[in-house]
Amino acid sequence: MMEKPSPTAAANQGVGPDVPVTPAPKPKPKRRPAKPAGAQPAVQPKPVAPPVVPFQRKSRHRWIILSFLLFVLVPIGVIGTYLYTRAVDQYASSVGFAVRTEETGSAIEILGGISSISGASSSDTDILYEFIQSQQIVEQILTYIDLRRIFAEYYETDPYFSFNPEGSLEDLVSYWERMVKIYYDAGTGLIEVRVRAFDPKDAQDIARAIFDESSAMINQLSSIAREDATRYAEEELEISVERLKQARQNLSTFRGQTQILDPEADIQSQMGLLSNLQQQLAEALIEFDLLAENTRSEDPRAVQATRRIEVIESLIAEERRKFGLNSGTGTDDYVAVIGEFERLSVDREFAEQSYLASLQAFDSAKAEAQRKSRYLAAYINPTLAQTSQFPMRELILALSAMFILMGWGILVLIYYSLRDRR
Numbered sequence: 556m557m558e559k560p561s562p563t564a565a566a567n568q569g570v571g572p573d574v575p576v577t578p579a580p581k582p583k584p585k586r587r588p589a590k591p592a593g594a595q596p597a598v599q600p601k602p603v604a605p606p607v608v609p610f611q612r613k614s615r616h617r618w619i620i621l622s623f624l625l626f627v628l629v630p631i632g633v634i635g636t637y638l639y640t641r642a643v644d645q646y647a648s649s650v651g652f653a654v655r656t657e658e659t660g661s662a663i664e665i666l667g668g669i670s671s672i673s674g675a676s677s678s679d680t681d682i683l684y685e686f687i688q689s690q691q692i693v694e695q696i697l698t699y700i701d702l703r704r705i706f707a708e709y710y711e712t713d714p715y716f717s718f719n720p721e722g723s724l725e726d727l728v729s730y731w732e733r734m735v736k737i738y739y740d741a742g743t744g745l746i747e748v749r750v751r752a753f754d755p756k757d758a759q760d761i762a763r764a765i766f767d768e769s770s771a772m773i774n775q776l777s778s779i780a781r782e783d784a785t786r787y788a789e790e791e792l793e794i795s796v797e798r799l800k801q802a803r804q805n806l807s808t809f810r811g812q813t814q815i816l817d818p819e820a821d822i823q824s825q826m827g828l829l830s831n832l833q834q835q836l837a838e839a840l841i842e843f844d845l846l847a848e849n850t851r852s853e854d855p856r857a858v859q860a861t862r863r864i865e866v867i868e869s870l871i872a873e874e875r876r877k878f879g880l881n882s883g884t885g886t887d888d889y890v891a892v893i894g895e896f897e898r899l900s901v902d903r904e905f906a907e908q909s910y911l912a913s914l915q916a917f918d919s920a921k922a923e924a925q926r927k928s929r930y931l932a933a934y935i936n937p938t939l940a941q942t943s944q945f946p947m948r949e950l951i952l953a954l955s956a957m958f959i960l961m962g963w964g965i966l967v968l969i970y971y972s973l974r975d976r977r
Contacts, residue, residue, distance in 0.1 A: 650766050
């Protein structure tokens with residue numbers, strides 16, 4: 556086999572053997588440029604990932620799939636089957652109302668400027684909100700509407716959404732809260748009630764019954780408010796009347812005992828009589844002095860003048876004893892008579908003023924109670940449904956599926972967390 560000539564030999568072809576052959580120079584290695592300061596090192600090659608192990612189904616995976624079928628899909632399927640095959644359609648009737656209070660000015664308030672004397676400690680709307688959910692309204696409506704028959708009509712077909720006919724009154728009240736929903740706006744005081752039943756006419760009848768019973772409750776509250784507003788004022792008026800009667804009776808008894816109708820008028824007459832006697836005494840003294848200057852003491856005229864002076868002085872002393880100026884006492888003592896009369900007069904005046912004030916308060920209480928007329932005004936009359944809106948099958952099914960799936964997921968996570976701790 557023929558050898559391939561080397562490049563050197565090929566280059567030196569034609570040269571004699573005596574000519575020396577010069578070897579080719581070796582190439583110098585190129586110098587690499589210096590790396591600048593702070594330069595990052597060269598990226599290292601990524602490590603080779605281990606080989607992927609093929610998926611192997613284990614027993615726990617089968618149990619999780621089985622639990623998903625049993626605890627998620629099966630319950631959702633059962634709920635959906637019940638909702639769309641056995642759940643009976645329900646119809647809703649709505650009624651809306653508000654408590655109105657009409658206030659009109661009374662004549663007593665306009666004339667006397669009497670302010671309001673009554674007030675409410677709680678809102679009538681709040682009372683109605685609790686009343687519609689109470690056992691009392693259920694019992695009252697049961698007297699003329701057979702709620703058990705209406706709510707338990709489809710119990711054999713739909714036991715979940717229907718009422719058990721063998722349930723107690725408390726069970727009926729609990730079911731009533733499910734079928735009767737109240738929407739209350741505290742800011743405006745408006746109440747809207749939505750009643751559900753399996754027949755639209757039954758729902759409307761129950762809604763109308765709720766409105767009637769609520770109206771009766773408001774009328775009862777108005778009656779109680781009127782009675783409370785007038786009862787205390789009436790009691791005070793009765794006390795004032797009895798006090799005035801007693802004061803007048805005492806004054807009449809005093810007048811009967813003293814035989815004096817008006818002590819002041821009697822005193823004026825007595826003072827006039829005393830003044831007249833004093834004037835007569837002065838004239839008699841003057842006449843006696845004149846006789847004493849011109850006649851002797853044995854003169855009959857002088858004796859008569861002296862006797863006249865003694866009689867007048869005796870009468871004056873008697874009149875003065877009546878005014879208590881001397882030691883006389885009893886009914887003729889005008890000082891005691893006037894004091895007792897003034898005391899009785901003050902009692903009578905106080906009783907009269909108290910009676911007038913009580914009478915004015917009583918009239919004001921009645922006027923206040925009458926002018927605050929409360930009634931129930933319906934802004935939505937009980938409606939009659941045309942189509943069924945309940946039960947909300949799609950919403951119930953979606954919520955049920957969500958909660959079931961969440962519960963199953965939480966249980967699976969708990970299982971794996973406990974497994975990882977081992």
